[in-house]
Each structure stands twice: as structure tokens, then as C-alpha cells.
Amino acid sequence: MHISKLTLVNFRNFRNATLIFKKGINTIIGENGSGKSNLFRAIRLLLDENMVRAAFRLAEEDFNRGIGSWKGHWIIISLEFEDISHDESIQALFLHGTSVIGAAPVGKATYNLIFRPKKDIRQKLSKLKVGDKPALAEIFDKLTISDYETIFTGRSTCDFSDLKTYASIVGDFDNVIFPKETEFPQIGSKTPIYLSLTKEVCFTYIQALRDVVSEFHNNRTNPLFNLLKSKSGDINPAALAPIVKMVGDLNTSIEQLDDVKLIRGDIHKTIKETAGETYSPATLSIRSNLPSEAEELFQSLRLFVGESHDSYEGGINELSLGGANLIYLTLKILEFKYQKEKRVLANFLVVEEPEAHIHTHIQKTLFDRMQYSETQVIYSTHSTHISEVSAVESVNIIGRDGTFCEVYQPSNGLTPAEIGSVQRYLDAIRSNLLFARSVILIEGDAEEILVPILVKKVFGISLDELGISLINIRSTGFQNVALLFHDDRIKKRCAIVTDLDAAFLNVAAEVGDTAARTSYKEKCAASQKAGAERKVILDKFATGNKWLGTYYAAHTFEVDFIECGNSAIMAKLVDEVYKDGATIATAKAEISSGNKALYGKRVLTMATQEGKGWFAIKIGAHVDWKTKIPKYLINAIVLTHYQFSREVLANIIRYRAGLHSMEPAPPADIALLLSYVDEFVLGKIELTDIRKHYLAILPGDIFNDFLAVWQ
Structure with a gap:
């Protein structure tokens, strides 16, 4: 059994969001403040038996701020399960209240938390006349959060994320149209308390690692103590009896020490001298309080670890942050394994940002090893080393949009071949493609090196500050990556930036052309033809997609860089590229000539000789705030960032x-x-x-x- 879908309506960051999950490992990506922790809390409210009952009583702050006033609205958290075992005991659990109506045997089931106004409030709303806003305001003026109730349901048949469905059940607040009924079979039947799903599944939540040392000092959260405690019930009492006796003998021995008895007598004597016989305690003892119960003994145990090979073992507080986090993760995973042995219905491991302070090689190894039989793993991450080796079909991306967040599935609607292309790219290139607020796709080393420098030097702000990721797709092909940005997939802006390779000289054959010049013209003509064909293909690919834009250098970056007014910078580079005096003089004259045929051929010759990447580094050393940026790049930056x-x-x-x-x-x-x-x-x-x-x-x-x- 695994979670196939999570729907969140009006819960915290999420006004209306649906996450799709697969068997095995699932990845959740989102920037800080996008709601990853809130998402995990939603899952825990339904599956984590460690959540206290008070947590089910939601508050005003749990409503999404984007809906305006929370009054009258519902919060809905809905889990859908698939591949439910046909085992009789498991079927019985779901048939009592969580299965989809008509399923026999149950293969798909729902489990929902609904926070809604109590029945008397719903009855008042149902009696309102259409459009009667004063009457609605009167009800809401008296409404408080104590007028709300939390219910758990199953057997739901409606799509909670559908706005029309929500309005038909909850109401149309703008037009004051509320249903005449107060109970709705389609939201599911109430699940009896004694059939709580939390008691039937193995669910372990590993929170983001922010202060591991304090977690080890707190007996409630100490993973070592929880492991020992879970095993204490399996220990034979006869095996503990000698230990308990030894602890008792040790306590007695400590109490009988001469110094201890002397101090006890002096305390008793001093109290009598100070307060008198009447007000002094009748007896007084100093006793050793070493624990003798198994659980208390376990609380006294501490973990010591050696990070180096010098045989020294230190406490958790002496470890590096990465070392302490790795130990914490290990113990929590072991805790999950112990719990997994005791539950048979389903196994869920939810991990929040496991990469904190952990070396990149360990991050990747951690991901590779975090696979357990019959277990669904859901984790959030900021690490490209983890996320980019995730199966793209198992990724959910959270994007922020003002006061609420949206969730995108990057593989939605793609063919297996298209998914394969994206997956191979992500496997090969550890880019931050999936993390960005907006993306500029390029295919050249020059742009990859120089665009960030140009933006920072000229505008005083970095691409990172703007939330723009510059992604060099190299020879992958723009369409294979850009198809991710679409209404059906990732709703973020993406710019495709490429060269048209238009010839900067007359490519027609002329009388007197040498063989070398003829060959050069043919090469320029072929590049120009390929560039024009590429533009037709890319423009057609982007047509109708508001998330995609195409931007073209008329020739190549180096040529357009000079054309927009940077010949002086290129002239400075001549001395770094050539050593021969005559060649230097000729090259400088061509670069500064204003004749595109001359400076275009020269700068491309220089770039080829140095290597385009290294030549771009040389250019970057001369860029300053007066450097001109080609307009096609300015357009790409402005329209990609958009706001x-x-x-x-x-x-x-x-x-x-x-x-x-x-x-x-x-x-x-x-x-x-x-x-x-x-x-x-x-x-x-x-x-x-x-x-x-x-x-x-x-x-x-x-x-x-x-x-x-x-x-």
C-alpha cells in the first residue's frame, strides 16, 4: 500500500494543491518558506500516532491567508492510497470507513481530515437567501474558531481540489449561495475512533536537522532512548534481575559510606539547632537514586562516537555538525526498521531535508541506500546532489505565488521517451534546474561564464538574487529540457537563448574568391541556414506556451557583444591572445573598424584559438559597469524574471x-x-x-x- 495522492485545501501555504506520489522514493522540492514543513505536518496529522490529539484542533492561523477571511471556509487534508493488500484484516479496516464506495475488494482508499463549522453554523448558512450579504456578515461576526469541529472521514467520492465541488459543498461566499443540506455523503463517512489508521501503519518522521545535540538531551526526542525503549519490552526480565540487584547493592553501598552518614547527621543536627525540635523533620536520609527500572536505566545511557582513527570516542556534542546529523539520521532510520517489524499494513518514512551539513558524497550515498522493501519514502530537499538523481516521475515541486503555493509535477503529460530524455539530462548534469524561480537555458560556455558577470557588474545584482538559474544545456537540445515548463507541468518562466549564426559577410560566390574564402563562405552559409531553421523549430515549439520565450543573438555572443558597443574590451584582449606585433596591430584595427565582416571573423578566430570558455573568462576580467549588454540578453532576463x-x-x-x-x-x-x-x-x-x-x-x-x- 502506498500514498498515491495528497490534496490540501486552505491549509496554511496551500490554497488548493495536489501532490502525486509513486511507490518507492518520492522527492519534494521547494524554496525556503514554500511550505514543505506544512506539507509534512498535513501528512502527519493523518498518519503519525505521535501527534498529540490537540494538534487535530486547528486554529485560525492554519487557514490559508489568500482566501481572505477564514470564517465559514473549510480546511481539507485528503490522502488517497493505492495497491491495498487483499489480506482479510486489512480489507476489514478499510471497508469500515475509508474505502472508495463500490470497491470490492478495496484497491484504492481515502482518508481525510476535515476542519469545518459545526452543524448549527452550517444550518444557519443553509437558510440564507441568495445574495443576502448582511445576513452572512451577521453570522460571521459572531463566528469564532470554537464553532469549528475536526472530523476524519473515508469513502469519499469527490475531488476536493475542484473549485466547483468545493463551492457546492462549502458555499459560494461572494454570491452568498450555500447548499440547503448540511451533510454530504461525497465527503465520506466518519471514521470511528477505534479504527484509527495511525495504529495500523508504520510511520516514521525525521524532521529537519537543526539542533541535533538538543534532540539527544531530550528524552522525548532522543532517538537512542527511543530505540532502547522499543527494545526494552523484548528483554527477558530474568536477564535484568541481576542488573537490578547490582544497582540496589550499589545504592546501599553509597548510602553506607562514612562521609555520607556524617553529612546526614550534621544536616539533621543543624536543622534542629536552627528550627527547634518541634519544626524539624522526624527523619532524614541521603540515598543513592541510581535507576533500577529498565526504562530509567536506558535513559542514563549515552552514545559515544569516534570520527577519527585515533581511538578517541566523544559525546554527540563533540562531533562535527555533519557527523552528529549522520548519527541522528542513522538512529531514526533504525527506529523505523524496528517499528516496521511490528506493523504489516504499510510502511512510510518521511524525511525533511536529510542533507543538512552532510558531505555531498554522503548525500548521494544516503539517497541510493534509502530504499526499503514495501516502504514508501517521501523526503524534501534543497540538495541538487540528491534531487537530480531522483526519478523525475516521483518529483513534486512547490512554487510560491503570493500568499499561497502551487504544486507542480514535472513529468505530467509527458511520453515515456520525453521523460527518459529529461531523466538522462538530470542524471548527467547536477544543475539547479528544478529549484529555480525562473530559468534561462543557454548552450554555450561563453554565456554561462559571462551572463552572471555582466548582470552583477552592470546592474549591481546577481542572478541568484533574482531567483534566475542559468542552465547550460550544452548539446542536450532545448526542447528536451524546456518541455518541463508548461501549464501542465512546471509553471515557471523559461527563456531559450541561442544564436542565429547569421553570416556577417556576403556569402555569395564572387569572382576572385580563393579556395579558402570559398570554404569560409560555405561554412558561414551553412551555419546561417541551420540557425534560421533552428529559429523556426523553437518558435513553433514555444508558440502558445506562456511560460516559454525564445531570444536570439543575431550572430554569436562574441560578435553581438562587439556590435552592441564593446569593441574597446575586445581590443584589450588582443595583446593577451597574440604575441606577434604585426598580428596585434592588424587584429586591433579589425576589432575597432566597425566593419562586422572584419571584427566578426577576427573575434571568432580569437575565441576559437583560446577556447570559447577560456576566452570568456578573459572577457569577464575586463567587464565593468559601463559594459553594454546585448539587447536579446536583456530581454531574456527581464521577461524571464517577469516581476x-x-x-x-x-x-x-x-x-x-x-x-x-x-x-x-x-x-x-x-x-x-x-x-x-x-x-x-x-x-x-x-x-x-x-x-x-x-x-x-x-x-x-x-x-x-x-x-x-x-x-
Whole structure:
């Protein structure tokens, strides 16, 4: 048996989200604050018997803020199970309340937690006239969280994530349309308390490792103590009897020490001298309190570990963070194994960010080994070393959108061949493709090296700060990766950036062409033809997909870099590439000529001679805030990131204005521009206004190209 689906409605970060799970190992990816911990809490509320009953009583803060007022709304957490065993005892459990109606034998089942207004409130809502907002407001004014109830149901037949279904059961708050009924068979029948699923499954939750030492000091959370405690019931009492006797004899021996008896007598005497006979205690003893019960003895045990080979063993507090976390993980997994032996219905291991402080090689090994028979593993991670070797079909990605989060399945709707292509790419390249807020796909070393440098130097902000991942797909093929970004899969923006390889000279044969020139023209013509064909294919591929954009360098990055106004930088590199004086002079003249046929051929020759990657590193050493960025790259950055906050735009303007102000002859009205920026941040003026002021005060600045994208 395994969890096949988790549906969350109005629970914390999740307004309406569905996660799909497979047998075996499942991966959950999401940035900080996206709701991974809340998601695990939802699962635990239904399956973890260690959750106290008070946790089922939800609060106002558990409602998603995106719905506005929580009053009247329901929180729904629904688990769907598949591949349920045909064993008679297991079937009996689900037939009593959690199976899908009509299933015989049960192969699929649901188990739901529903937090809703109590029946008297639902009755009041059902009697409202359509559109009677004053009456609705009157009910809600008196409504408190104590008017809510928590129920567990099974045998549900509805899709809780469907908005129309939700409105038909809970109500249409905007139009004040509420169902006349107060009970709905489609949400399932209430599950009897004595049939709690938590007592039938093996469920272990390993929380994110933030303070391992404190976990070991707390008997409730100490994994070593829990292991020993779970085994204490299996120990033969006869085996413990000699130990208990030895502890008792040791206690007596300590109490009979002369110094102990002397101090006891002195204490008793001093109390009588101080308080008198009447108010003094009748008896007083000093006793050794070494534990003699098995559980108490186990509480006194501590784990000592040696990380090096010098035979020294230290306590958990002496270990490195990674070492302590690895020990904690190991003990929790062993705890799961012990529990697994006692439960037969299903086994679930839920792990939150197992990679904390652990070496990358251990992370990957941990993932490879975290596979247990008849066990479903669900874990969240920030590690590319773990996530990128996960099966893409078993990945859920959480994306933030304002006050709520969405969940994406990157393999949804793909063919097996397409999934295979994506999987092979992810297996080979440890990229942060699945973690990004937005993605720019490139296929060249030059762009991979230089785009981050250009953005940081020119705009004073990094791609990481913008949440943009620059992914070099190399020879994988754009479509094989870009197909992930789609309404059916990952709803994040993706830019495809590539070269058109348009020829920068007349490729037609001319009288007098040498064999070498003819060959060069044919090569340029072939590249130009391939670039044009590639554009047709990619434009067609991206058409109708709002998450994809295509952006093209007219020629290649190096040529377009000069064309947009960076010939001076390239001229500086000539001395680093060539040693011969005559060649240096010729190359500098060609780079600075303004003739594309000359500087285009020269810069590509230089790049080929040095190697494109190394040549890009050399260019990067000369990039500064005055460097021009080709417009196709600016468009890709702006339209991929899509929403720049006022603060981000303001920081870029302040950065560039500050650099302009340090020039020998700074532009006039820099202070005025900064005052406009302050008004923009406060919302007193809009983007169109700041764009107009920036253009007027700094007319030749490259940031005008950036701002112009929004026109």
C-alpha cells in the first residue's frame, strides 16, 4: 500500500494543491518558506500516532491567508492510497470507513481530515437567501474558531481540489449561495475512533536537522532512548534481575559510606539547632537514586562516537555538525526498521531535508541506500546532489505565488521517451534546474561564464538574487529540457537563448574568391541556414506556451557583444591572445573598424584559438559597469524574471546613479533622480514615471534598454 495522492485545501501555504506520489522514493522540492514543513505536518496529522490529539484542533492561523477571511471556509487534508493488500484484516479496516464506495475488494482508499463549522453554523448558512450579504456578515461576526469541529472521514467520492465541488459543498461566499443540506455523503463517512489508521501503519518522521545535540538531551526526542525503549519490552526480565540487584547493592553501598552518614547527621543536627525540635523533620536520609527500572536505566545511557582513527570516542556534542546529523539520521532510520517489524499494513518514512551539513558524497550515498522493501519514502530537499538523481516521475515541486503555493509535477503529460530524455539530462548534469524561480537555458560556455558577470557588474545584482538559474544545456537540445515548463507541468518562466549564426559577410560566390574564402563562405552559409531553421523549430515549439520565450543573438555572443558597443574590451584582449606585433596591430584595427565582416571573423578566430570558455573568462576580467549588454540578453532576463519588485528596481537605479555620481563630470540631477526613486518605492509614482525620469537624466545609460522592455 502506498500514498498515491495528497490534496490540501486552505491549509496554511496551500490554497488548493495536489501532490502525486509513486511507490518507492518520492522527492519534494521547494524554496525556503514554500511550505514543505506544512506539507509534512498535513501528512502527519493523518498518519503519525505521535501527534498529540490537540494538534487535530486547528486554529485560525492554519487557514490559508489568500482566501481572505477564514470564517465559514473549510480546511481539507485528503490522502488517497493505492495497491491495498487483499489480506482479510486489512480489507476489514478499510471497508469500515475509508474505502472508495463500490470497491470490492478495496484497491484504492481515502482518508481525510476535515476542519469545518459545526452543524448549527452550517444550518444557519443553509437558510440564507441568495445574495443576502448582511445576513452572512451577521453570522460571521459572531463566528469564532470554537464553532469549528475536526472530523476524519473515508469513502469519499469527490475531488476536493475542484473549485466547483468545493463551492457546492462549502458555499459560494461572494454570491452568498450555500447548499440547503448540511451533510454530504461525497465527503465520506466518519471514521470511528477505534479504527484509527495511525495504529495500523508504520510511520516514521525525521524532521529537519537543526539542533541535533538538543534532540539527544531530550528524552522525548532522543532517538537512542527511543530505540532502547522499543527494545526494552523484548528483554527477558530474568536477564535484568541481576542488573537490578547490582544497582540496589550499589545504592546501599553509597548510602553506607562514612562521609555520607556524617553529612546526614550534621544536616539533621543543624536543622534542629536552627528550627527547634518541634519544626524539624522526624527523619532524614541521603540515598543513592541510581535507576533500577529498565526504562530509567536506558535513559542514563549515552552514545559515544569516534570520527577519527585515533581511538578517541566523544559525546554527540563533540562531533562535527555533519557527523552528529549522520548519527541522528542513522538512529531514526533504525527506529523505523524496528517499528516496521511490528506493523504489516504499510510502511512510510518521511524525511525533511536529510542533507543538512552532510558531505555531498554522503548525500548521494544516503539517497541510493534509502530504499526499503514495501516502504514508501517521501523526503524534501534543497540538495541538487540528491534531487537530480531522483526519478523525475516521483518529483513534486512547490512554487510560491503570493500568499499561497502551487504544486507542480514535472513529468505530467509527458511520453515515456520525453521523460527518459529529461531523466538522462538530470542524471548527467547536477544543475539547479528544478529549484529555480525562473530559468534561462543557454548552450554555450561563453554565456554561462559571462551572463552572471555582466548582470552583477552592470546592474549591481546577481542572478541568484533574482531567483534566475542559468542552465547550460550544452548539446542536450532545448526542447528536451524546456518541455518541463508548461501549464501542465512546471509553471515557471523559461527563456531559450541561442544564436542565429547569421553570416556577417556576403556569402555569395564572387569572382576572385580563393579556395579558402570559398570554404569560409560555405561554412558561414551553412551555419546561417541551420540557425534560421533552428529559429523556426523553437518558435513553433514555444508558440502558445506562456511560460516559454525564445531570444536570439543575431550572430554569436562574441560578435553581438562587439556590435552592441564593446569593441574597446575586445581590443584589450588582443595583446593577451597574440604575441606577434604585426598580428596585434592588424587584429586591433579589425576589432575597432566597425566593419562586422572584419571584427566578426577576427573575434571568432580569437575565441576559437583560446577556447570559447577560456576566452570568456578573459572577457569577464575586463567587464565593468559601463559594459553594454546585448539587447536579446536583456530581454531574456527581464521577461524571464517577469516581476521585478519596486525595491529591486530601486536598488539597480541607486547602484548605477552612485557610479555615475563618481565620474569626473557627473551628470546633472542625480540627486533629483534618487528622489524620484524614493517616491517610486513608496508607490507615489509608477514605473512609467521612473522610466521617463531615468531617460531624461541619464539618456545614454544602458539601464534605459532594461526599462524599455516594459513599454
